Amino acid sequence: MGDWTTIDWEALDRLRRIFIYQKEPPNTPYWTCEKDLDSYDMTFAERIGWKWDAVLSHLKTLKWEPKANNLLDWGCGTAIASRRVLSTFPQHNWNDLTLWDHSILATQYAQKTLRNRFPELNVTIASSAIPQHWENKGGLLLISHVLNELTSSSRLELIQLAHQAQTILWVEPGTYNDSRNLIAVREELSEAFTILAPCTHQANCGLLTEENERHWCHHFAKPPTEAFTESYWTKFGQRMDIDLRHLPYSFLVLERTSDLPASTNLSRIIGAPRQYKGFTKILSCQETGVSEFELQKRDNPKLWKDLRKGKAGSRHKWEISNGRIIGNPSTSQK
Ligand SMILES: C[S@@+](CC[C@H](N)C(=O)[O-])C[C@H]1O[C@@H](n2cnc3c(N)ncnc32)[C@H](O)[C@@H]1O
Known part of the structure; x- marks a missing residue:
């Protein structure tokens, strides 16, 4: 070497x-x-x-x-x-x-x-x-x-x-x-x-x-x-x-396994979330397809901050309404 x-x-x-x-x-x-x-x-x-x-x-x-x-x-x-x-x-x-x-x-x-x-x-x-x-x-x-x-x-x-x-x-x-x-x-x-x-x-x-x-x-x-x-x-x-x-x-x-991962309804963030003033756009992949969701800072300030700092992990269980991530999504998983 x-x-x-x-x-x-x-x-x-x-x-x-x-x-x-x-x-x-x-x-x-x-x-x-x-x-x-x-x-x-x-x-x-x-x-x-x-x-x-x-x-x-x-x-x-x-x-x-x-x-x-x-x-x-x-x-x-x-x-x-x-x-x-x-x-x-x-x-x-x-x-x-x-x-x-x-x-x-x-x-x-x-x-x-x-x-x-x-x-x-x-x-x-x-x-x-x-x-x-x-x-x-x-x-x-x-x-x-x-x-x-x-x-x-x-x-x-x-x-x-x-x-x-x-x-x-x-x-x-x-x-x-x-x-x-x-x-x-x-x-x-x-x-x-x-x-x-x-x-x-x-x-x-x-x-x-x-x-x-x-x-x-x-x-x-x-x-x-x-x-x-x-x-x-x-x-x-x-x-x-x-x-x-x-x-x-x-x-x-x-x-090659017959054990399917437990169905979790998880989404995965693709690429990096795009941050704007007061909101973030996230390209998110899940069983139903790939969609862009928006997270308003006021809807979940902690998640918004974690996303901005790259600390939010990539897999999430979103609660979605009209393309917006609302409520209190469960803790992320890396
Ligand atoms: C960019 S290097 C990546 C090497 C290593 N896998 C890595 O991640 O560092 C691509 C490697 O694929 C090999 N390679 C290219 N064409 C190939 C082929 N047809 N069959 C086998 N190896 C091939 C090259 O010789 C080279 O070692």
């Missing part, structure tokens, strides 16, 4: 151009050497890790625990997703972890990193996009920031693989396109799986209606304090032109 003084900034500039500007999936892997991966791991991947932290912390509030003992990190890169999941559930009886990436450099780097950090774990590199052992037993599938790099045939393969999983944890950037792509995946897999999050229901995605065409399903993670206090993160933000305070992501958690 390198340290911040060894970062190859030019490699990061090149990767950034690929991530942001390349419209077509790259034909060949873009990792050229271990230093690329090291530099990525300390920066972009760490930032992705903050999104995983938000998702995993949300799953903990849902009292979700891993069921499978084996993991498959598909499109693993440096395997930040695996590391975050393993560290969040250290007591779980993990047996083995399989890595797949079309870059052998990436899988080797990920394997080395994981073996150093989790020496008890059996970490292997898959020899194909749909590992044979997976076809028979499935497991916990991790997918992170990969969808927009796939050709249509790789995407098909990934969906085929996903169909074998017991549980899928999938995190993507919070852009319009990435979210819309993930919604398409949700609709393809929803018959075979129970949707645990972000949806609070199993109905069709409410963002697919014509009137919601301009919206997308995204959420905001909270970066750790070091993102604002450490000079290297300042340098990273400035050089990559990334506002580190802003950490949007999209995610999907699916599980």
Whole structure:
């Protein structure tokens, strides 16, 4: 592992151009050497890790625990997703972890990193996009920031693989396109799986209606304090032109289970509430669809204040009248 003084900034500039500007999936892997991966791991991947932290912390509030003992990190890169999941559930009886990436450099780097950090774990590199052992037993599938790099045939393969999983944890950037792509995946897999999050229901995605065409399903993670206090993160933000305070992501958690989450009539806030003088507009998703609701400060000053400070959590049981949140909504859940 390198340290911040060894970062190859030019490699990061090149990767950034690929991530942001390349419209077509790259034909060949873009990792050229271990230093690329090291530099990525300390920066972009760490930032992705903050999104995983938000998702995993949300799953903990849902009292979700891993069921499978084996993991498959598909499109693993440096395997930040695996590391975050393993560290969040250290007591779980993990047996083995399989890595797949079309870059052998990436899988080797990920394997080395994981073996150093989790020496008890059996970490292997898959020899194909749909590992044979997976076809028979499935497991916990991790997918992170990969969808927009796939050709249509790789995407098909990934969906085929996903169909074998017991549980899928999938995190993507919070852009319009990435979210819309993930919604398409949700609709393809929803018959075979129970949707645990972000949806609070199993109905069709409410963002697919014509009137919601301009919206997308995204959420905001909270970066750790070091993102604002450490000079290297300042340098990273400035050089990559990334506002580190802003950490949007999209995610999907699916599980093959017959236990439906208890029907709660909960809504989830999509994106960030928009604050105006004396009222807030909230895009809210629930079983009946996605709608914009208004909260007048005078109707619930505490909730209004919590929303403004980002402390209100994302899941709520609203009481609605004529598009307005009224009364005293029950305590929010993260
Ligand atoms: C932006 S990186 C994300 C890496 C890692 N999942 C993360 O969250 O940090 C995308 C990864 O997907 C891999 N990838 C792209 N196309 C792929 C394909 N068709 N099959 C497997 N891996 C692919 C790339 O090599 C790269 O490692």
